[in-house]
Amino acid sequence: MVLGFDTGSTAAHSLDRIGDLIHRGELARRHWDPYLTETEAHASAIDIPLNDLGSHPGVFLSINGSNEVDLGLNLVKGRSG
Numbered sequence: 326m327v328l329g330f331d332t333g334s335t336a337a338h339s340l341d342r343i344g345d346l347i348h349r350g351e352l353a354r355r356h357w358d359p360y361l362t363e364t365e366a367h368a369s370a371i372d373i374p375l376n377d378l379g380s381h382p383g384v385f386l387s388i389n390g391s392n393e394v395d396l397g398l399n400l401v402k403g404r405s406g
């Protein structure tokens with residue numbers, strides 16, 4: 326399974342949690358694909374094995390934050406300034 330990670334606090338918290346699960350043996354050690362160098366550095370620092378996106382045909386799940394959420398629970402990207 327290939328997971329993708331964007332950058333930001335949502336991706337960072339997700340990486341930390343996945344790192345905890347891997348290091349406690351509760352999640353199989355796999356290779357994860359970061360989208361951005363900031364996320365790559367974070368994953369390396371907590372010893373999550375990485376691949377590059379070019380070596381996989383598709384991403385099973387992408388973890389990304391939203392910049393805004395309205396009352397209808399619609400998520401908005403790209404308005405962070």
Ligand SMILES: O=C(CO)[C@H](O)[C@H](O)COP(=O)(O)O
Nearest residue numbers: 332333334335389390391405
């Ligand atoms: O799109 C992003 C970065 O390109 C972030 O996911 C978005 O800005 C939300 O950030 P955060 O998870 O820190 O609230």
